Amino acid sequence: MLIAQISDCHIxxxxxxxxxxxxxxxxxxxxxxxxxxxxxxxxxxxxTGDLTNDGTVAQYAELSQLLANLNIPLLPLPGNHDDxxxxxQVFAQQLPTSLANGHCSYVxxxxxxxxxxxxxxxxxxxxxxFNDERAAWLEAxxxxxxDRPTLVFTHFPPFASGLVFMDISGLRQIERFRQVITAHPQxxxxxxxxxxxxxxxxxxxxxxxxxxxxxLQLGLDLRPGRGSFTxxxxxxxxxxxxxxxxxxxxxxxxxxxxxDLSDFATQVVEGVTxxxxxxxxx
Numbered sequence: 584m585l586i587a588q589i590s591d592c593h594i595x596x597x598x599x600x601x602x603x604x605x606x607x608x609x610x611x612x613x614x615x616x617x618x619x620x621x622x623x624x625x626x627x628x629x630x631t632g633d634l635t636n637d638g639t640v641a642q643y644a645e646l647s648q649l650l651a652n653l654n655i656p657l658l659p660l661p662g663n664h665d666d667x668x669x670x671x672q673v674f675a676q677q678l679p680t681s682l683a684n685g686h687c688s689y690v691x692x693x694x695x696x697x698x699x700x701x702x703x704x705x706x707x708x709x710x711x712x713f714n715d716e717r718a719a720w721l722e723a724x725x726x727x728x729x730d731r732p733t734l735v736f737t738h739f740p741p742f743a744s745g746l747v748f749m750d751i752s753g754l755r756q757i758e759r760f761r762q763v764i765t766a767h768p769q770x771x772x773x774x775x776x777x778x779x780x781x782x783x784x785x786x787x788x789x790x791x792x793x794x795x796x797x798x799l800q801l802g803l804d805l806r807p808g809r810g811s812f813t814x815x816x817x818x819x820x821x822x823x824x825x826x827x828x829x830x831x832x833x834x835x836x837x838x839x840x841x842x843d844l845s846d847f848a849t850q851v852v853e854g855v856t857x858x859x860x861x862x863x864x865x
Contacts, residue, residue: 586821587819588820592633630659671687688720702717741757792822
């Protein structure tokens with residue numbers, strides 16, 4: 584199974600000072616085109632929040648128009664920049680009919696890996712909260728299928744990244760979240776947005792992957808009180824489930840020169856096959 588992840592599109596309907604670095608509609612359009620053109624098509628695309636910049640009707644109209652070009656099933660979650668009510672209306676066709684009470688959390692059981700989307704956003708606040716309601720929902724949801732490989736996707740990272748101003752505006756009650764994940768080892772991967780950077784860590788036996796933005800990346804500056812956007816290329820993640828583990832690839836969307844190694848790769852594969860020495864997955 585191949586799972587793509589996009590995040591933090593921050594679509595706007597009007598001009599912005601950040602247009603001097605990049606335009607979010609242009610960069611998302613480029614990411615969508617690249618996902619559609621991948622030689623191995625993802626089974627699904629997870630969109631982990633902050634899909635618009637201010638949660639306005641006009642911004643969601645622009646977002647919908649851009650995502651309409653995506654040829655792969657989409658599973659979206661809101662972030663702190665989204666408006667949950669409008670979000671649920673706009674994505675009514677993509678979201679399951681059964682959502683958690685009071686938040687846009689849900690489960691999809693249609694794939695070899697169980698996909699659990701956790702909405703920890705709080706209307707009107709910049710941070711997320713793994714409160715009693717969310718904790719009870721996630722615990723009960725994971726307990727339903729303790730032996731099924733599971734991926735949990737959410738917006739807010741359940742760890743301190745060292746980007747202090749983002750950590751402060753991140754997830755409240757992180758330790759509570761980590762305890763739930765650790766207690767359910769069938770969770771093999773947790774994927775998040777919010778940080779506008781590729782970041783990786785672990786929780787218990789689960790890997791954790793933070794996704795780059797389809798718009799602008801945050802500068803890698805770990806000094807408190809500092810922050811910046813950079814025009815590093817827009818990006819996305821590919822999470823490949825190999826039947827026993829996830830392998831995550833980071834991709835950037837930009838002009839790329841390449842040198843074709845297909846003949847050499849074919850020789851390697853054919854030589855290994857003939858010798859019966861090693862094949863991936865053995």
